[in-house]
Amino acid sequence: MTFDEIIKQYAEAVYSTGLISKCAGLSYVSSISAAGANQTVVIGQLYPFADGRQHTLSPDSKESGIAFFRASATQISRQSAYLHEHRNTVTLTVWINGDKVKQGDGFSAFALIQDTVRRFRPTLGEGQYRKVTMQPTGNITDGIERYGWDGLKFKYHEAPHMLFNIEFQFQAWVSAGCATPTYNVVNAVC
Numbered sequence: 001m002t003f004d005e006i007i008k009q010y011a012e013a014v015y016s017t018g019l020i021s022k023c024a025g026l027s028y029v030s031s032i033s034a035a036g037a038n039q040t041v042v043i044g045q046l047y048p049f050a051d052g053r054q055h056t057l058s059p060d061s062k063e064s065g066i067a068f069f070r071a072s073a074t075q076i077s078r079q080s081a082y083l084h085e086h087r088n089t090v091t092l093t094v095w096i097n098g099d100k101v102k103q104g105d106g107f108s109a110f111a112l113i114q115d116t117v118r119r120f121r122p123t124l125g126e127g128q129y130r131k132v133t134m135q136p137t138g139n140i141t142d143g144i145e146r147y148g149w150d151g152l153k154f155k156y157h158e159a160p161h162m163l164f165n166i167e168f169q170f171q172a173w174v175s176a177g178c179a180t181p182t183y184n185v186v187n188a189v190c
Helices: 003-015 109-119
Strands: 022-034 037-046 055-057 065-071 074-079 083-096 129-140 162-175
Touching (some): 003 022, 083 129, 109 129
Antiparallel strands (some): 022 037, 065 083
16 A cells, blocks of 8 residues: 555545546646747546556546645654654645536535545555545645646636635554655655
8 A cells, every 4th residue: 555545545535526527646747848838737647547547637628527636745753663654735636617517505516525535534455554534724726727727718717617726634654664764755756
């Protein structure tokens, strides 16, 4: 069991809400320069993760919604010879197509997705992970329009569509030896 596999289980839970037509696990955000123009793209494996291929992820008028996860480097906050406490900041970015997913009458896509992730308990199976939790720490909007989706004919961030980030504190208790480094970079680009 790896951190990536655990996040893939969370991606499956988000997909199972029925609001999202494409959900990626841990994703890369890359800047691409072509013909003098810069564009930011999101690349990740899509649920059900069967082919193992990386796909470019962006909103489309045919989709009901898309979602992808990004994570900070893992910080080991406590460690002993037997058990380590790992922490990550995990950001879930979600785009909801307001033409296909209607909101109102007390229904909030943001609240449903946040609650789904908070309540979900992944299957850890065999391996070093003993327990994991994912608690929301807030809704962040910094840099939310940086994905190169603006300025196109289809306005991805304007009503009735929704584009939002939900930040979570991922906490895991992992059995391991005491020689583990203090920081571990997850999904390193290099």
